[in-house]
Amino acid sequence: MLHFLIRRLLSIVPVLLGISLLLFLMLRMLPGDPAQVLAGQMASPEDVRIIRIQMGLDQPLYIQYGVFLKRLVHLDLGVSARTQNSVTAEIWARLPNTILLAVCAITLACMFGIPAGVIAAIRPYSWTDYLVTLASLFGISMPVFWLGLMLMILFSITLQWLPAGGIGTWKHLVLPSITLASFVVAFIARMTRSCMLEVLSQDYVTTARSKGLKEKVIIIKHALKNALIPIITVVGLQFGLLLGGAVLTETVFAWPGLGRLIVDSILARDYAMIQGSILIFGLLYTLVNLLVDLLYAFVDPRVHYD
Amino acid sequence: MTDMKDVDKGLESDENTASGSRGWAKLKRNRAALAGGMLLLIYLVCALGAPVLFKGDPSAPDLMHSLSPPSRAYFLGTDELGRSILGRILYGARVSLLIAVGVVGVGLVIGVPVGLVSGYYGGKTDFIIQRFTDMMLAFPGFLLALALVAILGVGLKNTVISIGISMIPLYIRLVRGCVLTVKEEVYVEAARACGTRDLNIIRRHILPNVLAPIIIQTSLGMGTAILFAAGLGFLGIGVQPPTPEWGSMLGSARAYMMGKPHVATFPGIAIFLAVLSFNLLGDGLRDAFDPRSRI
Amino acid sequence: MNRSEVPLLSVRNLITSFHTHDGIVNAVNGVDFDIFPGETLGLVGESGCGKSVTAMSVLRLLNPSSATTRGEVIFKGENLLAMTPEKIRLIRGSEISMIFQEPMTSLNPILTVGEQIAESLRLHEKLDQEKAWEKAVQMLKMVQIPSPEIRAGQYPHKLSGGMRQRAMIAMALCCNPCLVFADEPTTALDVTIQAQIIRLLDHLKKGSNMSVVLITHDLGVVARMAARVVVMYAGKVVEEAPVVPLFHDPRHPYTRGLLNSIPVLKHDSQARLTEIPGMVPNLLRMPEGCSFHPRCSQVMDICTKKSPSMVHFAENRRAACWRVSDE
Numbered sequence: 001m002l003h004f005l006i007r008r009l010l011s012i013v014p015v016l017l018g019i020s021l022l023l024f025l026m027l028r029m030l031p032g033d034p035a036q037v038l039a040g041q042m043a044s045p046e047d048v049r050i051i052r053i054q055m056g057l058d059q060p061l062y063i064q065y066g067v068f069l070k071r072l073v074h075l076d077l078g079v080s081a082r083t084q085n086s087v088t089a090e091i092w093a094r095l096p097n098t099i100l101l102a103v104c105a106i107t108l109a110c111m112f113g114i115p116a117g118v119i120a121a122i123r124p125y126s127w128t129d130y131l132v133t134l135a136s137l138f139g140i141s142m143p144v145f146w147l148g149l150m151l152m153i154l155f156s157i158t159l160q161w162l163p164a165g166g167i168g169t170w171k172h173l174v175l176p177s178i179t180l181a182s183f184v185v186a187f188i189a190r191m192t193r194s195c196m197l198e199v200l201s202q203d204y205v206t207t208a209r210s211k212g213l214k215e216k217v218i219i220i221k222h223a224l225k226n227a228l229i230p231i232i233t234v235v236g237l238q239f240g241l242l243l244g245g246a247v248l249t250e251t252v253f254a255w256p257g258l259g260r261l262i263v264d265s266i267l268a269r270d271y272a273m274i275q276g277s278i279l280i281f282g283l284l285y286t287l288v289n290l291l292v293d294l295l296y297a298f299v300d301p302r303v304h305y306d
Numbered sequence: 307m308t309d310m311k312d313v314d315k316g317l318e319s320d321e322n323t324a325s326g327s328r329g330w331a332k333l334k335r336n337r338a339a340l341a342g343g344m345l346l347l348i349y350l351v352c353a354l355g356a357p358v359l360f361k362g363d364p365s366a367p368d369l370m371h372s373l374s375p376p377s378r379a380y381f382l383g384t385d386e387l388g389r390s391i392l393g394r395i396l397y398g399a400r401v402s403l404l405i406a407v408g409v410v411g412v413g414l415v416i417g418v419p420v421g422l423v424s425g426y427y428g429g430k431t432d433f434i435i436q437r438f439t440d441m442m443l444a445f446p447g448f449l450l451a452l453a454l455v456a457i458l459g460v461g462l463k464n465t466v467i468s469i470g471i472s473m474i475p476l477y478i479r480l481v482r483g484c485v486l487t488v489k490e491e492v493y494v495e496a497a498r499a500c501g502t503r504d505l506n507i508i509r510r511h512i513l514p515n516v517l518a519p520i521i522i523q524t525s526l527g528m529g530t531a532i533l534f535a536a537g538l539g540f541l542g543i544g545v546q547p548p549t550p551e552w553g554s555m556l557g558s559a560r561a562y563m564m565g566k567p568h569v570a571t572f573p574g575i576a577i578f579l580a581v582l583s584f585n586l587l588g589d590g591l592r593d594a595f596d597p598r599s600r601i
Numbered sequence: 602m603n604r605s606e607v608p609l610l611s612v613r614n615l616i617t618s619f620h621t622h623d624g625i626v627n628a629v630n631g632v633d634f635d636i637f638p639g640e641t642l643g644l645v646g647e648s649g650c651g652k653s654v655t656a657m658s659v660l661r662l663l664n665p666s667s668a669t670t671r672g673e674v675i676f677k678g679e680n681l682l683a684m685t686p687e688k689i690r691l692i693r694g695s696e697i698s699m700i701f702q703e704p705m706t707s708l709n710p711i712l713t714v715g716e717q718i719a720e721s722l723r724l725h726e727k728l729d730q731e732k733a734w735e736k737a738v739q740m741l742k743m744v745q746i747p748s749p750e751i752r753a754g755q756y757p758h759k760l761s762g763g764m765r766q767r768a769m770i771a772m773a774l775c776c777n778p779c780l781v782f783a784d785e786p787t788t789a790l791d792v793t794i795q796a797q798i799i800r801l802l803d804h805l806k807k808g809s810n811m812s813v814v815l816i817t818h819d820l821g822v823v824a825r826m827a828a829r830v831v832v833m834y835a836g837k838v839v840e841e842a843p844v845v846p847l848f849h850d851p852r853h854p855y856t857r858g859l860l861n862s863i864p865v866l867k868h869d870s871q872a873r874l875t876e877i878p879g880m881v882p883n884l885l886r887m888p889e890g891c892s893f894h895p896r897c898s899q900v901m902d903i904c905t906k907k908s909p910s911m912v913h914f915a916e917n918r919r920a921a922c923w924r925v926s927d928e
Contacts, residue, residue: 014437015440018437018440018441019441019445022441026456124666125666133338137582137585137586137589138578140585141529141578141585142578142581143533143536143574143577143578146577147574149560150571153567203701203703203706203707204707204709206662206707207709207769208709210693210701211694211698211721212694212695212721212725213720213721213724214690222709225711226709226711240446240447241447241448243448244446244537247449247537247541248541251540262449262452266456267542271456278449278452282444282445299711300710300711301711302711
């Protein structure tokens with residue numbers, strides 16, 4: 001098990017290297033002088049010169065990348081042109097908020113999506129199935145930011161039950177979580193439905209029926225447990241969508257997370273911050289997929305650790 | 307040689323028409339797909355016929371009538387600059403259609419050939435291409451588009467390029483996967499054994515077989531493209547005003563929706579219906595032509 | 602065999618239809634037969650003749666949204682087809698159980714072998730967790746799985762095909778059923794393993810008073826285990842006879858064809874191995890008259906026009922063929 005864990009952890013190293021290379025090249029692709037860009041519009045020529053030397057821009061590209069990597073390992077992502085704070089510190093301050101929102105959303109999505117998919121699969125082509133299928137299709141077609149605005153109009157402006165934005169109490173968390181969960185729940189319900197349909201047609205489900213087991217036991221113990229294996233994978237992949245959705249949701253509800261940080265940075269052309277926060281998003285996504293892989297091995301006895 | 311060619315041609319066309327005609331019959335029975343097709347038709351009519359359906363300039367401000375609620379003169383009301391929301395939605399349909407076609411075009415033109423080469427030739431080429439797609443897929447799609455916009459800058463063209471690039475790895479993966487399964491089929495091996503040139507094998511045997519998944523992905527991809535573009539527009543880093551774009555309409559509506567909810571409601575419905583039409587159709591196409599793959 | 606006995610299970614005019622896109626298909630079309638306590642009945646026919654569907658229909662294991670079953674299945678005086686779902690559920694696995702063809706796919710991959718046996722015991726025998734596990738291990742021992750204590754805690758993928766089928770048998774027999782349907786229990790296995798499994802089934806059968814319906818296309822297996830044989834073709838019973846007379850004096854041309862296609866190893870054997878020509882008919886386009894006539898070597902005029910009815914021509918023997926009714 002430990003061996004497996006270490007091997008799996010090592011396997012994300014190339015991916016992380018890839019991400020960092022992509023982001024490194026991104027800054028080099030920027031029009032104009034990266035030193036000027038990093039220093040910001042207001043910087044004096046002297047500042048730009050200092051930054052150029054600091055960044056080693058006079059060195060060949062691969063050495064620059066090496067230096068970039070070295071700083072990365074030391075969690076040094078540079079200084080924000082917009083706030084003059086260290087990028088790492090800014091990200092560190094926002095990260096917990098985004099994780100809180102994402103975890104709430106994914107929990108909500110699983111809580112509703114999995115049962116909905118199971119119910120649809122038990123009676124395929126019945127009206128409950130059509131309802132779930134249609135609702136989930138609506139869910140994935142709905143722009144999250146628009147749903148957020150509509151929920152805000154209804155619950156914050158008209159009914160005044162919940163705050164329209166910001167962070168603080170659990171009440172602030174409700175609308176952003178629902179908004180963010182909305183289309184992930186749809187994906188999970190669809191995936192659960194098709195996985196369950198597949199599993200319910202398997203021979204071992206017939207075997208379970210021939211043993212006289214209760215339908216509930218067959219569906220939960222024999223079918224759902226098997227279907228969960230692919231579902232977990234999809235939930236992991238959906239986490240990427242969730243992070244994308246977080247950018248929009250956080251903007252709608254003025255939620256001080258990483259997503260809004262990216263948008264603000266893009267609008268302010270704060271490249272060090274963009275680079276840093278996208279790097280963290282990539283890292284987060286990779287880690288979640290790693291976690292899913294480990295969970296997978298835990299749920300499926302056929303996966304070998306060695 | 308010619309005989310063999312005819313034989314494997316026969317095999318191939320048999321395969322295609324058999325699954326093809328059954329697929330069409332299934333598609334016609336699928337009410338959801340039909341509804342999607344109808345919605346799509348309406349959307350296309352709006353997009354292509356916007357100048358006929360709406361007289362006047364959708365971007366010309368008319369401050370006398372700003373933020374008026376739906377009325378007989380302004381069917382869906384007006385925005386903060388007094389522009390007809392109906393007109394902007396109709397013209398917005400053109401913009402989103404343009405984006406959807408452009409994005410999918412970028413994805414197809416680059417993704418399909420690369421996927422074909424990667425799957426057909428395998429080996430080192432395949433390895434390098436796959437590592438590259440892994441790298442791109444390490445970023446969630448929308449974030450990749452966001453990052454690209456950050457580099458390229460805002461605007462219609464850059465929106466298309468950014469979202470298009472973010473979709474390339476999906477096409478590469480899809481096409482490569484299909485090619486790998488088709489490659490092992492008997493008729494492809496037979497064609498190869500007869501000494502048919504690679505390019506001919508790809509064109510005559512492999513491409514027709516990966517066509518169905520590509521079409522399905524294209525339909526779903528257009529929906530995603532519209533969603534992504536609207537997202538970028540909403541954040542203010544996509545298509546820029548005064549071009550009527552649904553996402554940016556919602557973005558500017560945020561400030562006024564407190565008292566005038568209609569400004570935020572209708573553009574959202576437009577996005578929703580357009581995306582829904584592509585998703586319904588894509589779903590129906592998948593059920594009819596490629597029932598094995600799901601999600 | 603004592604025919605005055607009351608049958609354990611009587612199947613009467615069983616019709617199972619599937620709803621397909623191209624129309625309704627009767628996979629089982631008016632089947633009847635009896636099973637008596639303690640006997641082994643062979644249900645024989647080519648694949649697609651409806652023998653597996655018959656077994657599935659009796660236990661009502663087919664998906665009701667795609668298949669409907671009519672007729673009567675009387676088990677201990679009650680019609681299984683008219684029972685409430687709850688009632689038949691309690692009969693499944695306890696009084697009537699089933700062994701399936703594919704040991705590779707018929708066991709749940711994410712539950713241990715022991716748990717899959719024990720859950721039946723907890724349900725039907727009301728044993729507690731510990732007792733059920735003990736009994737499960739005992740069952741694995743009974744089906745001759747080496748080191749059953751260890752195997753019980755393993756997942757199916759760790760077991761070989763033969764061992765899985767043994768586990769499947771243990772699962773089917775754990776609640777002492779009085780009737781077992783064994784649906785091609787050896788088809789998916791290697792030849793040597795097949796013999797072992799048949800020996801095991803035969804051995805287990807002899808030690809109890811349970812009845813076995815052995816569903817197979819393998820007449821060798823039937824000759825070894827069954828006392829009586831029902832031959833099916835295209836959803837119908839075409840011949841029924843005790844095993845010895847059937848092998849010596851088959852009456853239906855289809856049975857004869859099946860017997861002729863078994864290879865026999867004899868030094869002086871001049872007999873050629875013959876196949877039945879043609880293919881099993883498509884259930885959507887059944888030939889008129891006797892459904893076997895397009896493949897029959899002794900076809901007569903009437904065979905193409907009218908379907909023959911079942912004739913009881915001797916004690917315990919019947920066949921549906923115009924040649925038989927003419928005699």
